Amino acid sequence: MIGFNRRFDPNFAQLKKSLDDKEIGKSELLTITSFDPAPPPVSM
Numbered sequence: 001m002i003g004f005n006r007r008f009d010p011n012f013a014q015l016k017k018s019l020d021d022k023e024i025g026k027s028e029l030l031t032i033t034s035f036d037p038a039p040p041p042v043s044m
Contacts, residue, residue, distance in 0.1 A: 006034065009034075012032075
């Protein structure tokens, strides 16, 4: 699984678990587009 920047995101973790547990079958290609719901704080 590539996309280490999202490895702690609960949704991505659940997807990876489902793939690893073969709950959703074999994946040949998976493209995920995601975004942060809000801009980071100005202090960042």
